Amino acid sequence: MAQQVRNKQVILRDYVSGFPKESDMNIVDSTITLKLPQGSNELLLKKLYLSCDPYMRILMTKDTTAGLGAHTPGSLLNVEKLQPLIGYGVSKVLESGHQDYTKGDLVWGITKWEEYSLVPATGMCKIEHTDVPLSYYTGILAMPGLTAYAGFFEVGTPKKGENVFVSAASGAFGQLVGQFAKLTGCYVVGSAGSKEKVDLLKNKFGYDEAINYKEEQDLDAALKRYFQEGIDIYFENVGGKTLDAVLPNMRVHGRIHVCGMISQYNLSQPEGVTNLAHIIYKRIRMQGFITPDYYHFYTKFLEFILPLIREGKIVYVEDIAEGLENGPAALVGLFSGRNVGKQVVFVAHE
Template structure:
């Protein structure tokens, strides 16, 4: 195989405030579909790319947290993120031509990456491949680790999930129901609230944009208080939740999407409740839990196959629609997990 064209999505400039499609641009590059002599890298054909909220922090000029994958993007270079890909050629004996993998890749049709960027080889392909950007990939592991490892749920507990129709939230709610918990989710539209209640099995759901007083809304849905708050948004929601937690409540802290586009983050005023109610609030990064991936698949795959867990995806066709799909995360345009299809095989 010789040189072929390679569509790519580049970052044009660093972002302040909400990202725009014009902050990115499409390039028609070239790539040789042959590994350089003696290379240990892996040549990938990208199939599905994942749009994730943390990618916004990488559009800032300053590097994000000192965690692999959070460093600032390089201008006039391809975006990088999680994706599903097919191995075309490999300099690493662990991977061979035709293998399907998921891990870190670039926003382009073909990528040459170090094999260390592959997180796992895909062994189970009786489920949609796109699931490895979501329910069976990083977001699924995030929901699993945050809820079970940090949330430590017990049957009969009360669970609140913010950004509940998103890639992670929709799974946390279903995991809570499987555990025998009462679960309520918040989302930003009537369509999403209906989805939570009618398709994803949440006991209750509400549109936070319609609630003038979040504290009052939470008291309505949780008259006895909240045992586990799965934190995806931060800001005013977190402040209201802190007033409604029970003794020894847990807050697995996954994300704070309401803050990512603000130049000045909102203050949280009710933190003293952490003391009086002996609350545990713990942030986590999913890569710390990838050692649990085999156990996670063992738990989740049978539930997916039996239809006991459902997963909602929002599919954008074509790399050229990637920037709009990514930007849409921050206005809540997506319903479910946002995926960009580069190629289907």
């Protein structure tokens, strides 16, 4: 007879408005039968790591048209009320009904915030290289890494000597973009929200200069200090006031790679950006992008990044919360900048 076990879950208590709170989520115990149904071609997964990413906030809203709704095929699914959260994670295959996977395989991909899940095999990506930390498959070797890579190299064409500015520069994406920019021979400045993060930018990730935006009265002046000739590439992670300060400091034919706008996701009325006419004056290109459009680059990306990790030429800082029950606090912490580096939730050992 099949084994019934506890399946701890993080469920959405109610749709979120404003800043998410731990109390928007509940930890509940359900049960699951650790056996694939007869004839199933799905995978039975045990969760090892879950990824906390800012975009998840957008999917916790009831009004889907405000987020990824209308005219947005191919985008991620909203979380339903009283259902487990959905996000990227690393799992182990306990049972496989699909020919491409066997018991014991490690995979990463979109999954539910619970200890065990039954999922379609499509959408999972097999982990082939295990000489690096497994948690990296929530970050540098998964969605955030691919996003930083595609968003920096494929969305624009960065050139040696160009001036690059990165916001949320010590986060899951920013720490990589800064290192990619240095590898390209760019001058790169990052902004972050604490002394600890600013130190990381300069001493760990190789940023040329770093701005603690919480200590700057005037971000425009700070940008002018570090970019006397203007910014060629702005890697946008935050939006709002930061974008407004950046626009007048862009150079002619500058590019803004729009990865995220974390400062805006919790506002019922986003901050208005007033300096958009500089898009004309400077002939700026703003290009938004999301990772699913670049999944086909993943193999190329791994060939690029794995040697760099192994040779110590790229580093990655993670902030790992222990246990699924600490997931809500870890997720909520993203929006106050509590995390230092990529926020991960450790769920279980293999």
